[in-house]
Amino acid sequence: MALDVFQFSALSDNYGYLIRCSTTGACAAIDTPEAGKILSEAKAIGWDITEVWNTHHHWDHAGGNDEVRAATGAQVIAPAAEADTIGHVDRAVEHGDIVTLGEQTAKVIDVGGHTLGHVAYWFEDANVAFVGDALFALGCGRLFEGTPQQMHASLSRLKALPPETVIYCAHEYTQANARFALSVDPDNAALQSYAQKVDAKRAKGEPTVPTLLAAELEANPFLRWDDPGLRAHLGLKTAQDWEVFAEVRRRKDSF
Ligand code: ZN
Numbered sequence: 001m002a003l004d005v006f007q008f009s010a011l012s013d014n015y016g017y018l019i020r021c022s023t024t025g026a027c028a029a030i031d032t033p034e035a036g037k038i039l040s041e042a043k044a045i046g047w048d049i050t051e052v053w054n055t056h057h058h059w060d061h062a063g064g065n066d067e068v069r070a071a072t073g074a075q076v077i078a079p080a081a082e083a084d085t086i087g088h089v090d091r092a093v094e095h096g097d098i099v100t101l102g103e104q105t106a107k108v109i110d111v112g113g114h115t116l117g118h119v120a121y122w123f124e125d126a127n128v129a130f131v132g133d134a135l136f137a138l139g140c141g142r143l144f145e146g147t148p149q150q151m152h153a154s155l156s157r158l159k160a161l162p163p164e165t166v167i168y169c170a171h172e173y174t175q176a177n178a179r180f181a182l183s184v185d186p187d188n189a190a191l192q193s194y195a196q197k198v199d200a201k202r203a204k205g206e207p208t209v210p211t212l213l214a215a216e217l218e219a220n221p222f223l224r225w226d227d228p229g230l231r232a233h234l235g236l237k238t239a240q241d242w243e244v245f246a247e248v249r250r251r252k253d254s255f
């Protein structure tokens with residue numbers, strides 16, 4: 001038994017994901033960035049969408065829910081704290097809940113901050129996590145609703161996952177994120193080589209997503225609040241971890 005993942009581009013820079021339990025055929029769309037695209041991609045690979053799993057309420061993540069439901073009868077699983085905004089929700093979930101897709105099991109992780117109720121879905125056995133707009137390759141989501149403290153706590157939960165976890169984030173922002181990351185952590189050799197690989201992939205039109213948590217731990221400045229080199233560069237050698245995170249996020253907002 002296995003968890004199959006199918007990734008495709010949607011809208012201008014979103015990624016859509018279809019995931020399927022290979023044993024039972026149960027299939028979920030992770031968010032609904034572009035309903036028509038999701039339905040046509042599912043048809044092309046012969047998967048029948050039975051569920052929608054939302055990470056947060058933004059239109060490029062839940063805006064296609066109704067159209068996908070109308071076409072497939074899919075059940076919607078969504079964060080409890082955002083169910084009212086999202087609309088029709090069959091099952092509202094919160095941190096620690098277990099969600100199953102056929103024989104595959106995912107744990108719901110609270111990653112609030114980009115939006116207050118944002119959740120991630122972590123398949124421990126399959127070693128994959130769908131993190132929406134909480135964590136990006138070399139970046140993290142903008143704090144539209146939450147505080148730096150909240151986002152720091154959320155990213156701490158993702159940081160604590162096994163390093164071999166494959167991170168599926170919802171946008172192709174990596175090349176711009178790399179330019180910013182180098183501005184705050186210029187002497188990081190792992191970041192330098194990561195950035196070169198990103199440039200090479202984008203030059204060939206290839207996605208830089210998914211990413212490996214291990215690579216993010218070495219190079220993503222939004223996860224490196226405890227790194228002496230980054231702290232020194234920011235002039236925050238003795239600050240709290242969340243304050244280092246807040247400063248990185250503040251600089252990115254005006255980069
Ligand atoms: Zn968003």
Ligand code: FE
Binds near residue numbers: 058060
């Ligand atoms: Fe988004």
